[in-house]
Amino acid sequence: MSEIQRPGALYRQVAAAIRDAIASGEYPPGAPLPSEAQLIERYQVSRPTVRNAVAALRSEGLLEVIHGKGSFVRGASSPVVTIDRSVSQDDGGAFTTEGAAEWEEVEEPHIYRTHTNAVTGPQLGLREDEALFGVDRLLIDTTTATRVLHQTLIPFATAEGTDLAEHPGTEPARIYALLAAAGHTLWWSETVRARMPLPDERTSLQLQDATPLLETTRVTHGTKDHPLILEVLRTSADRAQLAYRITPDPTPKLRATRT
Amino acid sequence: MSEIQRPGALYRQVAAAIRDAIASGEYPPGAPLPSEAQLIERYQVSRPTVRNAVAALRSEGLLEVIHGKGSFVRGASSPVVTIDRSVSQDDGGAFTTEGAAEWEEVEEPHIYRTHTNAVTGPQLGLREDEALFGVDRLLIDTTTATRVLHQTLIPFATAEGTDLAEHPGTEPARIYALLAAAGHTLWWSETVRARMPLPDERTSLQLQDATPLLETTRVTHGTKDHPLILEVLRTSADRAQLAYRITPDPTPKLRATRT
DNA sequence: TGACGTCACTCGTACTAACGAGTGATGACT
DNA sequence: AGTCATCACTCGTTAGTACGAGTGACGTCA
Numbered sequence: 001m002s003e004i005q006r007p008g009a010l011y012r013q014v015a016a017a018i019r020d021a022i023a024s025g026e027y028p029p030g031a032p033l034p035s036e037a038q039l040i041e042r043y044q045v046s047r048p049t050v051r052n053a054v055a056a057l058r059s060e061g062l063l064e065v066i067h068g069k070g071s072f073v074r075g076a077s078s079p080v081v082t083i084d085r086s087v088s089q090d091d092g093g094a095f096t097t098e099g100a101a102e103w104e105e106v107e108e109p110h111i112y113r114t115h116t117n118a119v120t121g122p123q124l125g126l127r128e129d130e131a132l133f134g135v136d137r138l139l140i141d142t143t144t145a146t147r148v149l150h151q152t153l154i155p156f157a158t159a160e161g162t163d164l165a166e167h168p169g170t171e172p173a174r175i176y177a178l179l180a181a182a183g184h185t186l187w188w189s190e191t192v193r194a195r196m197p198l199p200d201e202r203t204s205l206q207l208q209d210a211t212p213l214l215e216t217t218r219v220t221h222g223t224k225d226h227p228l229i230l231e232v233l234r235t236s237a238d239r240a241q242l243a244y245r246i247t248p249d250p251t252p253k254l255r256a257t258r259t
Numbered sequence: 260m261s262e263i264q265r266p267g268a269l270y271r272q273v274a275a276a277i278r279d280a281i282a283s284g285e286y287p288p289g290a291p292l293p294s295e296a297q298l299i300e301r302y303q304v305s306r307p308t309v310r311n312a313v314a315a316l317r318s319e320g321l322l323e324v325i326h327g328k329g330s331f332v333r334g335a336s337s338p339v340v341t342i343d344r345s346v347s348q349d350d351g352g353a354f355t356t357e358g359a360a361e362w363e364e365v366e367e368p369h370i371y372r373t374h375t376n377a378v379t380g381p382q383l384g385l386r387e388d389e390a391l392f393g394v395d396r397l398l399i400d401t402t403t404a405t406r407v408l409h410q411t412l413i414p415f416a417t418a419e420g421t422d423l424a425e426h427p428g429t430e431p432a433r434i435y436a437l438l439a440a441a442g443h444t445l446w447w448s449e450t451v452r453a454r455m456p457l458p459d460e461r462t463s464l465q466l467q468d469a470t471p472l473l474e475t476t477r478v479t480h481g482t483k484d485h486p487l488i489l490e491v492l493r494t495s496a497d498r499a500q501l502a503y504r505i506t507p508d509p510t511p512k513l514r515a516t517r518t
Numbered sequence: 519t520g521a522c523g524t525c526a527c528t529c530g531t532a533c534t535a536a537c538g539a540g541t542g543a544t545g546a547c548t
Numbered sequence: 549a550g551t552c553a554t555c556a557c558t559c560g561t562t563a564g565t566a567c568g569a570g571t572g573a574c575g576t577c578a
Contacts, residue, residue: 009531035558046533051559059318061455067559068540079452089507188505193338194453194471194496196320210318212453212471212496218505237453237471244503246447246477248348268561294528305563310529326529327570 011052014043018057022073029075033063061210061238079241081146083233085190085216086245087176095176103139103148110136111169114153123219124155125226131156133168138204146239147205153230172231176220179229184222190244192216194237205236212237270311273302277316281332288334292322320469338500340405342492344449344475345504346435354435362398362407369395370428373412382478383414384485390415392427397463405498406464412489431490435479438488443481449503451475453496464495471496 018039021027034042039050054071057063064074089095116130124130133154140147152172159165162178170178180186197205197213207213214237220229277298280286293301298309313330316322324330348354375389383389392413399406411431418424421437429437439445456464456472466472473496479488 011531037558048534049532052531054559059455060457065559066540068542068557070558082450085503085505087505087507095507186507190503190505191341191500192451192473192503193500194473195336196318196469196471199319210455212455214451214453241450241452244344244449244451244505245508246344246346246449246503247506248346248354248445249504270561296528307564308562311561313529324529325570327527327572329528 010045011049011056014039014045014049014053015056017043018053019062022062027073029073031073032069033071033073035070059210064208079237079239080144081141081240082243083148083235083240084243085218086243087186087188089180095173095180102141102143104142106138106140109169110134112136116155120153120230123217123227124153124230126155126157133159133164135169144239146235148240149201149205149234151232151234153232155228157226158228172229175229179220179222184224184228187221188218189221190216190218192242201234205234207236208238214240214242216242269304270308270315273298273304273308273312274315276302277312278321281321286332288332290332291328292330292332294329318469323467336497338496338498339403340400340499341502342407342494342499343502344477345502346445346447348439354432354439361400361402363401365397365399368428369393371395375414379412379489382476382486383412383489385414385416392418392423394428403498405494407499408460408463408493410491412491414487416485417487431488434488438479438481443483443487446480447477448480449475449477451501460493464493466495467497473499473501475501 018027018033027033033039033054036047036050036054039045039054040047043050054063054065058065058071062074063071065071087095112134114132114134116124116126116128116132118128120132121128121130133152133156135152135154137150137152138147139150152168152175154164154168154175156165158179159168162182164170164175164178176186193215194212195215197207197211201207201213205213214235216233218231218233219227220231222228277286277292286292292298292313295306295309295313298304298313299306302309313322313324317324317330320336321333322330323333346354371393373391373393375383375385375387375391377387379391380387380389392411392415394411394413396409396411397406398409411427411434413423413427413434415424417438418427421441423429423434423437435445452474453471454474456466456470460466460472464472473494475492477490477492478486479490481487
């Protein structure tokens with residue numbers, strides 16, 4: 001072996017050596033790494049050790065391995081799409097949720113009835129087992145092919161007396177307009193988290209290895225004291241980032257929450 | 260073997276069987292999994308296969324493995340701390356960035372000089388290689404021990420003529436107050452992304468396996484046409500989530516960006 | 519009683535070996 | 549010329565084996 005020696009496990013040394021080689025530009029983004037056989041030769045280690053090292057780099061998101069072809073350097077994955085989470089309202093009262101123009105539904109939205117659970121109940125200010133409409137959408141950005149899972153949960157209490165009871169599959173921006181027309185002054189609170197995807201999320205969002213999931217939960221508040229709508233958006237952290245616009249809030253913090 | 264059979268690789272079948280066992284409550288969160296030797300016995304496979312299966316579940320964030328003790332079920336990790344990213348301003352003009360009361364600096368902030376690069380330049384509306392002050396902080400939430408890395412980048416052009424040129428290590432909320440006092444009307448744009456941590460981020464934030472990093476970038480805008488300050492916040496997606504407050508924006512979207 | 523060494527148990531690392539499976543190019547056959 | 553079988557190369561999976569290293573309990577010895 002040439003450049004490896006000190007720290008701990010052999011495979012970590014090999015991983016570090018490869019990491020350095022990538023950082024030094026020896027293997028630029030997109031370039032193929034030497035094959036396992038060549039790495040075995042170069043570092044004079046066994047195949048399990050090489051595979052262990054490659055696996056480590058893969059879990060760091062540094063490599064992409066394609067069966068039958070080889071390992072490739074995955075350039076610093078910077079998000080491709082910026083999803084603007086601010087909400088605009090034009091003179092006519094119509095709302096624009098950024099992206100409405102860019103995203104396209106690939107399938108019919110899945111509309112169903114469900115109930116609040118231990119998570120969604122508190123978020124909506126409801127007890128558990130309260131009736132909800134649910135709408136699941138799979139959206140795809142037409143230019144970048146970025147996929148987004150979008151779920152809308154509408155309490156019966158919110159839908160009652162509006163068009164929503166008949167057409168829960170209405171698009172969010174129209175729902176906002178509906179609620180505003182019903183006399184609500186709307187504002188939203190949103191939380192953002194990230195986690196590793198579940199197996200089914202990996203497939204439906206077509207996530208690569210070591211790609212976290214970005215998940216944002218938006219609660220629509222109206223003039224009444226309890227929340228009106230719950231929306232959850234899930235997408236690949238590799239492909240998308242979220243954008244917010246913040247203006248100073250004259251009301252001293254009401255929202256110091258802790259779970 | 261008992262419950263495993265169909266789909267693809269043996270180790271995936273074993274992983275699925277263990278995943279099901281966890282889901283079924285056979286191994287509740289916090290409980291120890293059978294040892295490797297017992298899993299070998301139970302599923303009648305070799306040790307590499309068992310280890311492969313366990314590694315897969317570990318990378319899903321479902322298991323935590325402790326050397327010398329065993330493997331343990333890691334219950335659905337819901338964030339512990341909510342970081343409110345909205346900004347409040349009281350009558351006296353002082354700003355409150357939520358969390359200021361809860362977070363504590365563990366070390367002296369690291370203050371240095373640096374330059375814009377290909378990423379930070381455009382974000383600040385500057386060319387590359389423009390001079391900046393940099394301030395790095397490691398903050399810890401006193402009640403939950405959640406760690407946060409915070410970086411502030413201040414262009415010389417912003418600091419000039421203000422207290423910042425002398426004291427770049429000023430806290431963000433005070434910087435906002437300073438800029439407001441200098442005649443700026445402030446607003447902020449913020450982007451959120453997630454990715455797997457780099458090795459050094461893993462250690463400084465004490466991240467466990469399969470824990471993504473939440474990273475948010477805040478740009479402070481004033482009355483002038485170019486941005487004033489850049490802040491980057493990094494924390495464990497396992498321990499923290501971000502919160503935003505959204506109000507309808509009368510200006511039709513100016514911010515449809517794409518990188 | 520207290521300190522410490524030992525031991526049994528756990529996972530971590532490393533090697534050899536063999537075969538399966540995906541990919542792409544080459545070349546023969548129609 | 550076009551189609552398709554083959555082959556070489558890549559990574560994927562599995563088995564078997566050995567020893568290193570961290571942890572905690574137990575028992576011995578002072």
